[in-house]
Amino acid sequence: MKNNETAAPLAVKAKKKIDRQLLGLLIFVIVMMVVMSFLSDSFLSVSNLTNVFRQSVFIMLLGFGMTFVLTTGGIDLSVGVMLALSGGMAGWLLSMNVNIVPAIIAGVLVGILVGAGNGLMITKLRITPFIATLATMSIGRGVMYVWTNSIPFRNYMVGGFRFIGQGDVFGLQFPIVIAIVAFVILQFVYRCTAFGRHVTAYGSNEESARVSGIDTDKLLIKVYALSGLMAAIAGITLASRLETVHPEMGKGYELDAIAAAIIGGTSLSGGRGTLVGTVLGAFIIYLISNALNLLNVDPDWETIVKGIIILIVVAVEFLSHRNKKG
Template sequence: MKLNAATELGTGKIKKKIDRQLIGLLIFVAAMMVVMTCLSESFLTVSNLTNVFRQSVFIMLLGFGMTFVLTTGGIDLSVGVMLALSGGMTGWLLSMNVNIVPAIAAGLLIGVLVGAGNGLMITKLHITPFIATLATMSIGRGVMYVWTNSIPFRNYMVGGFRFIGQGDILGLQFPIIIAIVAFIILQFVYRCTPFGRHVTAYGSNEEAAKVSGIHTDKLLIKVYALSGLMAAIAGITLASRLETVHPEMGKGYELDAIAAAIIGGTSLSGGKGSLVGTVLGAFIIYLISNALNLLNIDPDWETIVKGIIILIVVGVEFLSHRGKKE
């Protein structure tokens, strides 16, 4: 009972802090929109903002899984390559005239299995998450080059599959619908289920989580499998959107996913996360890219600005923790 009460108290404090961070992000977005509206007539239009949201969908999907991983105090550097492997598997099977349902199922399964494999390496071989997922990233990218022979997969588009990345329902593009549905489901899981509470408890205090009866190994395997599943969904959607799968598909996406989660208030040290913040973080990343593009500024500045934002967010978190200790 004492442990539960302490956990609820800690969760309440974390929620208040995240709420303040979300308000700060919303103020930043609003200020950026005001400035960009003054600088460019093309910025504050439905088509432009819809385009920004559509581009950020894939990082959002990866970021959702990453939020769970980071909340446990871990990290997943392999989401970009899992995206490529899953999209590649589905595209390859479709090019072999396999029915769309088993082709998509196989792509999803690849993501789940690779993600679960990461979890097994971390829990059973006691390899740190950084090294385990870095190894998976390297191996997976090599597999993509060997598998494709450095030649992109094409000629796999069929009507039903094309709809996943390019269709729309009542004017709302289907990739955006996928992201919205994924967010609703995962937000419920993260905030309202024992699994979500266990993820936060583990990230806050691993030893206390073990003492309270949480099967931490199973929990981590499930978390990394979930990250793989979200990467697979993003990969299949992106393969449909691009109509091609190349060996470097998704390269660098893992860094954007981590950045989106961190900007959104998820802590690198674990125990705290926000899927709403991840949505805003991904949107901000592409909003900056869009603004630079409209202002005809070198796109390389996007990486610099993104890094500065991450430094500010992490720096503020570090200073707040140090202030509490003092």
């Protein structure tokens, strides 16, 4: 009873902090748009902003799964390679004249199984999430090189598969539709289901969650399987968009997914997360990249700016925690 009584005010405080951070992000986006409207005539065009959102879709999808993982206090460095493996499986099967439905299902299963494997290593072998997913990332990337023989998969595009990455619904590009549907479903899961509440409870206090009757091992396996599922969806969509699968597909995406989540307000220490913030975080990352491109800034600066933003966000979170303890 005491745990429930103390959890309620903590949840309220976490929500208020997230709301403040989301407001700050919205203000940042508005200010940036106003400034860039004076520096570039094409920045505020519908086509440019739609292009930014479409580019950020793949990081959003990875970021949704990452939000669940980070909320538990874990991390998943393998989402980029799971994206590649899933997209590669779908593309390879299509190139072998397999029907589109089983090809997509196989691609999705690859992501789920690899993600669940991460969860099993963490729960049963007691390997830390960082090491477990780092190992998966390394093994998976090696598999991609061996599997493709360092030659990209091509010649797998069929009409139905092309629609996934290049089609549109009522003028809205289908990858954006996929991201919207995924967001609505996962937002409901995160906020309105026992699974979502258990994820937050585990991240807030693992021992309390275990004592309260939550099967923490099964919970973590599900969380990492969900991360794999989102990576698979992103990978299949990206394979359709690019019309090719190369061995380094998705490389570095894991860092962008983590960045999107923490910029959006998900805590690295667990117990707090927001999918709305992840959407904004992914959008901001690509908005900054787009602004720098329009201003003809050296592309290498994009990585530097991204790193600075992450450093500032993490530093602010650390200082706020230290001030509360003080």
